[in-house]
Amino acid sequence: MGIKRRAEAQWIGDLKNGEGTLMLGSGAYEGAYSFTGRTTDNSPQTNPEELIGAALASCFSMAFSAVLSKNGYPPLAIHTTARVHFDSDETGFFISEIDMVTKGEVPNITAEKFEEYAQEAKRKCPVANALKAVKIVFAATLE
Secondary structure (H helix, E strand, O other): OOOOOOEEEEEEOOOOOOEEEEEEOOOOOEEEEOHHHHHOOOOOOOOHHHHHHHHHHHHHHHHHHHHHHHOOOOOOEEEEEEEEEEEEEOOEEEEEEEEEEEEEEOOOOOHHHHHHHHHHHHHHOHHHHHOOOOEEEEEEEEO
């Protein structure tokens, strides 16, 4: 297929006082980011970790929908939340873990099959595969 996706970021200034703007190539989002916004809760600015979480949650939800449908269980709804842990130590900043929780509304499926297909989708999700260096704690719940 060979599809390429693009995003851009511009940063002006030093780390602590600078600020930046990032843009998605699709035009779906353009917004500010900063060190303060990245290291404080409830900032109105986005940050790289939030974007990684969004990429993982959306990719997994699509992969899960595909696996369920392929196996005869087309979902009515899938909702996935990814919570990215951004930490630091004496060596610097790092992503220590991602908690991912998915809930699905899938008619006529058992909880066991739901869990089995969720694990398969996690293995097949391109973003999850790109993030293999990070521990992903995963839970799936059938609604």
